[in-house]
Amino acid sequence: MTRHAAHVLLLFLDGIGLGDDDPAINPFAAARTPALDTLAGGRRWLRAAPRHDNGRAVFIPTDPRLGVPGRPQSASGQATILTGLNVPAAIGEHYGPRPNPAIRTLVRADNLFLRVIQSGGSAALINGYPPRFHEAINSGKRLPSAYQEAVLGAGLPIFTEVEMYAETAMSSDWTGEGWRSELGYTDTPVYGRAEAGAHLARLVRQRDFTFFSHWMTDVVGHRGPLERGVALVELFDDVLAGLLDAWDDAHDLLVITSDHGNLEDVSVRQHTRNDVPTVAVGAARHSFAAGLRDLTGIAPGILRVLGLDERESSG
Numbered sequence: 001m002t003r004h005a006a007h008v009l010l011l012f013l014d015g016i017g018l019g020d021d022d023p024a025i026n027p028f029a030a031a032r033t034p035a036l037d038t039l040a041g042g043r044r045w046l047r048a049a050p051r052h053d054n055g056r057a058v059f060i061p062t063d064p065r066l067g068v069p070g071r072p073q074s075a076s077g078q079a080t081i082l083t084g085l086n087v088p089a090a091i092g093e094h095y096g097p098r099p100n101p102a103i104r105t106l107v108r109a110d111n112l113f114l115r116v117i118q119s120g121g122s123a124a125l126i127n128g129y130p131p132r133f134h135e136a137i138n139s140g141k142r143l144p145s146a147y148q149e150a151v152l153g154a155g156l157p158i159f160t161e162v163e164m165y166a167e168t169a170m171s172s173d174w175t176g177e178g179w180r181s182e183l184g185y186t187d188t189p190v191y192g193r194a195e196a197g198a199h200l201a202r203l204v205r206q207r208d209f210t211f212f213s214h215w216m217t218d219v220v221g222h223r224g225p226l227e228r229g230v231a232l233v234e235l236f237d238d239v240l241a242g243l244l245d246a247w248d249d250a251h252d253l254l255v256i257t258s259d260h261g262n263l264e265d266v267s268v269r270q271h272t273r274n275d276v277p278t279v280a281v282g283a284a285r286h287s288f289a290a291g292l293r294d295l296t297g298i299a300p301g302i303l304r305v306l307g308l309d310e311r312e313s314s315g
């Protein structure tokens with residue numbers, strides 16, 4: 001059993017796919033994205049970008065459709081990412097945004113957080129959530145997402161404002177500005193863009209497996225307008241630049257992926273059937289990416305990198 005990386009960060013961006021080179025409808029075609037372009041071998045994150053290794057990162061167009069008709073959805077896509085199972089095939093449909101009982105059962109039975117914890121490792125979802133989120137979950141008014149279900153199923157906590165103040169959590173909007181402008185806080189931490197990326201790189205070194213979710217991309221994909229999408233993609237690019245500057249390629253693996261397309265076509269309010277981008281950064285990327293072509297390859301790749309792959313350990 002070989003371990004290829006000390007720490008793994010799974011950076012999950014909800015609803016980003018590889019779309020047309022059309023700046024009128026696709027924020028990824030319109031935005032200024034030097035960091036993203038570098039990771040894709042000097043190309044924009046578009047349909048035409050092929051699988052490519054730039055010596056530091058591998059860019060992999062990834063199939064979220066999984067042979068199941070219909071538009072890929074969040075709960076079944078996230079559950080696939082976290083379990084390695086073809087969840088849409090198992091339940092007979094793409095389903096979302098929140099998990100149904102069948103998806104909850106699959107996610108609770110086995111997921112990345114659970115595997116790491118059961119092997120004696122450490123794992124966390126590092127998003128911080130405000131009190132009103134926890135109240136809605138605890139009262140049953142709001143169902144946890146598939147990845148929150150995975151965290152709860154592994155017996156791990158969902159972070160609160162306490163971790164935000166302690167700077168051991170990340171804000172879903174990267175910088176933390178939303179805690180002030182949307183949630184009414186006056187003294188929670190706010191980071192510059194590159195600083196937010198560096199903060200994220202620091203948090204990753206606190207445990208074996210770290211998951212962070214940025215979900216606004218799916219919201220803007222549904223609602224538009226294009227300008228908001230462009231602003232969001234440029235924000236991500238700036239954060240990513242800071243993250244990559246602080247990243248320890250020799251020891252750590254960064255994985256970026258998504259559950260389904262959406263933001264790359266703001267002319268339709270629904271999800272798309274496009275491939276999604278998967279990017280892996282660091283020396284362990286080859287071990288992670290071997291054979292990866294659809295969303296079922298993410299979890300096994302991460303387990304392999306952490307030395308938790310069953311086939312390797314039994315051989």
Ligand SMILES: [Zn+2]
Nearest residue numbers: 015074218262
């Ligand atoms: Zn959506």
